[in-house]
Amino acid sequence: MVCAHQVAPRLPPAIGRTRQRHGAALALRQPGFLTMDIFAALRARVIAALAELLPELPPEATAKVTVEPPRDPSHGDMATNAAMVVAKPAGIAPPKLAAALAEKLAALPEVESATPAGPGFLNLRLRADYVRAQIPEVLRAGEAFGQGAATGQRVNVEYVSANPTGPMHVGHCRGAVVGDALANLLAKAGHAVTKEYYINDAGAQVQALGQAALWRAAEVLAAQGAAGLLFDALRAAPAEARATIEAAWGTTLQYGGEYLVPVGAALAARDGAALFDADGRPAPGAADAARMLAVSMMMTEIRADLAALGVQQDIFISEAERVAAGDLDRAEAILNGKGLVYRGTLEPPKGKTPDDWEPREQTLFRSTQFGDDTDRALRKSDGSGTYFANDLANHLHKIDRGFDALVHVWGADHGGYVKRMKAAVAALSDSRVSLDVVLTQIVHVLKNGEPVRMSKRAGSYITLSDLIDEVGRDAVRFTMLTRKSDAQMEFDLDRVVEQSRDNPVFYVQYAHARIRSVLRAAGDPGPDSLAAAPLETLSDPAELALIRRIAAWPRTVEAAAAAREPHRIAFYLNDLAGDFHLLWNRGRDDATLRFIRAEEPQSTQARLALVAATGVVLRSGMAVMGVTPVEELRDERKGESAEPA
Template sequence: MNLFAEIKTLVLETLGAMAAEGVLPEGLDLRNVSVEPPRDPSHGDMATNAAMVLAKPAKMNPRAIADGLSARLATDGRIASVEVAGPGFLNLRLAAGQWQRVIPSVIAAGTDFGRSDMGGGEKVNIEFVSANPTGPLHVGHTRGAVFGDALASLLDFAGYDVTREYYINDGGGQVDVLARSVYLRYLEAHGQKVAFPDGTYPGDYLIAVGQALKDRVGDAYVDQPEDVWLQDVRLYSTDALLNLIKADLAALGVTMDHWFSEKSLYGTGRIEDALKALDDKGLIYQGTLEPPKGKLPEDWEAREQTLFRSTAHGDDVDRPVRKSDGAWTYFAPDIAYHYDKIERGYDQLIDVFGADHGGYVKRMKAAVSALSDGKVPLDVKLCQLVKLYKNGEPFKMSKRAGTFVLLRDVVDEVGRDVTRFMMLTRKNDAPLDFDFDKALEQSKDNPVFYVQYAYARVNSVMGKAEIATDDATLAKTDLSALTHEAELALVGKIAEWPRLLETAARTHEPHRIAFYLYDLASDFHALWNRGNDAPELRFLQDDAAATAPRLALIRACQLVIGAGLGILGVTPMNEMR
């Protein structure tokens, strides 16, 4: 049950009737009409912008539309009152008992309450993390991994067919550097003293890989030229590091559906096929780019290259796909990779990148638009940096990694659940400060604790109740006793859940779930605290008839919290210790 959607349907049907009566013009676009909670709860239960968004296309005064709509809505039994505010906003108050109808629906649906078919089974590919297979995942990857996984769960909940995908960057020179670094650790395992040149990977995480290589091939590669061992060590090292990455993701609760190798694009004709698809549309040509804006590099030279006419699809400049020496640019395999996803039949593509990929967004969107003839949208989500703090100081870098803080450092310090929730306490494109001390603090200032505590408190109350607390019984409870403003505030927040889910799914913003859960927990704890001063608000009463509706209310709250935590990949806690 989605009470907001129900009232929105009423508003849209009323507008349709007004058009049929000639009060409004026929054929108005109603897509931007919304029904949502008012910013100020004192203004009412719901608000609609209908008069404001329709005034211009209807060529009418918004107040005139609002007055006509108000008079008609007031005749519906679900509406207690309608007030026209300002230039034409409508504030609605629901009739008694309308909010309470939500509670049995929640209990009957369980943690599936709010699940929808909004997505209509559309196939969505979400590519996230996609770190080079040259080392373990670091804290920056952690944020992208949590964001991508939570977004996938959110879209699944909203009725999409979602694939979680990892793009293995194993086609470039960085994998050769990895192989050389592992070879040095291999020589070290044979007792040789080695030095790591600039540009290699000196982290301790390769010690075990070098030792394992020694166990596998013995001394076969010792003091041998690179052409003897490079390809074998490259493959071996990539597999070893991918296993390390998979273990890191598992520690964070992330499982990929598909792993795609960049290397599989080379020498197979797949890059050529993608560029031919663009060429057939007249979007590939030989040309010379203008010099870069700003300070001109000393070594810049105008050279004829193979270019993609990305400006035809919204980019700022055309992009090279093949260098003057015939080698592919980094952009070429990325085009081929996205062409592969389009060919696999996805209806939407989502890429989750680090903040340093901001300059890559327009060219990638242009490529997908061109390859799909504008039919497959690409949404690129950039995750900003994470700053770690402990004891009031920036968290020091990991010795194991050499240059960065590992994902495992964070998970080992605070646990998977805390890590995941805290990574979603800011919108993805905003910087995030992760304070280890606050993440483990048991207070209102720690959002994950505050939400988990609400869930556990309900469990505690249910355990003390002297009446039946099974869902089947609670779903049949008479809820007419829930009339206090604090109780109705909690009911109203619970009723927002289906609408919030669809909004979060539509905007690809899973952080909205974390924000909502904190607000819901706040309303729950506020009601709990009101009971300290007002005994009639306590969840457990001497009278079973007064206890039952309050248990139904908090059980519904617990189910929504459980559903939200499930989307975020966080385990609900039955008790706090």
């Protein structure tokens, strides 16, 4: 066998320059530093062969060379487009180049045969022992298999960031799961990742929240017999409390949910009647006190929800603190210094002019210079900062902390906000720092085939903890990753707990449970003993297909991370589980294909090694998704273990 780290020293230096990521990764690889990836290894081989054939070829000409498994397995194990991609710059017809390349590649120790095909493809059939040699690599690496070499990139992933004005609901849940899995994925791909939560604790909404907490506190004090006209009125007509208070305070109350009653009670218990003046209006400072307590209690609840979901973020950033620290003013000064800030008046949005539209002069940011559709307001007409301006402060803070790449997971309703934020990050960092925004589309929850309403006003409001109670944390996390995040999704409460082929949560867990069952039956051999097993008996096409799937794991991680698409991990695991179940099922029809056969100790060891390696990759993938692998499944209908007896 030939490992990637053995290939690297033979590469011409030019290759390392053209593909820095691969070049660097290969150069760093050592025995024991297991980031083996047969696709990257073979690609390096192909490029090295090209360099020998065409010494004059500019290195960048090979940038688009790929080595991938062909769709049709009858074409071989791998196919490369090298001849077609390089033909033009090299000035050689693709078939001719392919033939020459085939001769070179056929001589490699990994390659059984290389045959040109079609318009210039080169199909490679790999030696079975090279394919099999992936198994001990996987077993020795354990769940670190697929871990990318350190990229040196510092990535900040901000997700959830639900306003601290109430419990989390299923919409937040999708963002939380996608963000957490994406952060895990980026870490798996070799980036240094920080998981961040941005608390929107400044602005009108949290002020309204504080006011609602005061309302609830007033109700509690009234019930406790506090003296005063307002409390008398509340006692006289408890059902009219909201209207009574709105009239007394001259405001419109928001956040009527019951979840603020405990906040009001805590507030009343702590500050008592001092919260209100003689007229029953909030005393000076009471609004701030109520707001801070309410935010704090809501954040406690949100953190508990996140913990129940298995999400643990590294850092929580307070919007109010950042503004107080002067980041907003500093951000504005930076933009101003670049001539990107001016006084002006925005056009009304076409086709949807608000009734009360009137032109107003404000402080604006020239986001159009960075691809936005219109310039954006930094300050309201009264001079105070907009939400966007506060977000500038937030992003400046991230840039200051030295991140190379920023990633946000937002709900689709923030789609219109992406361009201006990218513009802002580009302007603040002189385009050194990138910003990627992953938008998650709406989740429709179904129960008994009927949509479940999620309105905050409706009584049937589904919170995150309701959802976790109903189907379990792992089912929630896995299911939320079974769709591309920019596609809408139906979350069928009945489907996700169903034990059948069309429930991927079950299907993947079941594969792992079966693997554990086999290994237990074999006395749980350790990875070292399995890694030493001779593997020549693994020659069945289905076995080799499973090995190739396993070998594709590092590449899957790298591609999914680059695309910021954690759902690919769920699909990969579903495919991997399918390959494994296929083998298992065949053992049912043909006893000679069973994993454990007492009369054939050698082939048993080889198959156990394959089974164990499959389990390693399943666990590695589930770790990225934040799903717990199970030792066994239980059938509630039978009350028995799902293990084969």
